[in-house]
Amino acid sequence: MTDRTAIDTIKGYFYQFDYAISELLELDLDTDTIIIEGIEDVDVSTATDELAIQCKYYAKTEYNHSVIAKPIRLMLDHYKEVTNGNKKRINYKLYGYFQSGQAKLTLPIDTIFLKDYFLTYIENKVKHCHHTKHNLSDAELNDFLSLLTIDISALEYQLQVSKIITLLMKQFNCQAFEAEHFFYNNALKVIKDIAVEGDIAKRKISKLEFLSKINFKRVLFNEWFITYKGESKLFAELRSQYFTGLNISPYERLFIIEIPNTNYLRAEIKDLILTISKKWSKLSTREPQPFCPYIYLHNILPQELLELKKELFSEGFQFIDGFDFDGSDFNPKSILKPANSNNSIKIKILNKFEHIDLTVKEITKTKEIYQFYNTTPFFDIKYQNVKQVEIQFSLLTDIKKII
Structure with missing residues (x-):
């Protein structure tokens, strides 16, 4: 044929x-x-x-x-x-x-x-x-x-x-x-x-x-829909709908991303973090309300997350994770520390699944949650007056094409 x-x-x-x-x-x-x-x-x-x-x-x-x-x-x-x-x-x-x-x-x-x-x-x-x-x-x-x-x-x-x-x-x-x-x-x-x-x-x-x-509002990576729509066009439409704006509002945005069990490289995750930070942070001294995004990597192994943080730190990439000192418990108030040009905090990393809800409940500003899942949505808590978007993906590199 x-x-x-x-x-x-x-x-x-x-x-x-x-x-x-x-x-x-x-x-x-x-x-x-x-x-x-x-x-x-x-x-x-x-x-x-x-x-x-x-x-x-x-x-x-x-x-x-x-x-x-x-x-x-x-x-x-x-x-x-x-x-x-x-x-x-x-x-x-x-x-x-x-x-x-x-x-x-x-x-x-x-x-x-x-x-x-x-x-x-x-x-x-x-x-x-x-x-x-x-x-x-x-x-x-x-x-x-x-x-x-x-x-x-x-x-x-x-x-x-x-x-x-x-x-x-x-x-x-x-x-x-x-x-x-x-x-x-x-x-x-x-x-x-x-x-x-x-x-x-x-x-x-x-x-x-x-x-x-x-009857559910979730963008599926359905092969039939991809064939009908075309991958590039679909990604462009999702980007236009959710991730494009002339002036990015100083909201508290949480990107929660499922890490596939296979077929990914640490470099891909790091590149994705840098991309999210670059697009969704504003730390300029001219910015009246500076801000940076939060990220949670679902299913990533603790040792892999540690190595990822080491690499980011060694490259001078500033982040916080809500732990005030070695051996302390997660402190949602700590991770809410405002990012600005002085501290250069470019992203806030949530180590564990349960840290998402604790953080969301502590935030008093406008919140948006973007969940990227590979197989099945893993975060099903719904909040009133919080924009929550669920998008299925096939490869981690697809996410960069959307956001």
């Missing part, structure tokens, strides 16, 4: 996932459900209707009857099982986007058109009549058509995404950034995880369950 073909295939999956998300958001009742990869790509079940939807994205393809003929024949296979009493009677829908050629199909179609253009085909130089194979009468084919909806003027890929963002903004009463980076990001992960389940029962989800699964 060429790179371009791979991209087109991935986009086709995205389109189906997005369509499933759209269908879920537009269900009338919380108890209504969909199944991913059931009878068709998306099966919708409500109190009054059962609908199996074949969803296709042909961005570079001109519409021809043959393109949708096989999906319609597969739907007719299911309908035959219905007439035999083996399957439940349902409605069918073919939903597809094409680059052009939609005018070739005039709707609605009749049984003659159905047989001539969708059910009759040549394979290995042999003519096949799908309706004859199933021994279906014209009356039965007409009944099948009464259950079938064909829509070849589906929304273009980005327009469908825009529709979803609008639906999410309405659902969660939020702005576009939150709708896209939180709820749509979450939704993609939920649908992707369901789609790969082997048990069809696990590929079924109600509107209520779906909304509860996506």
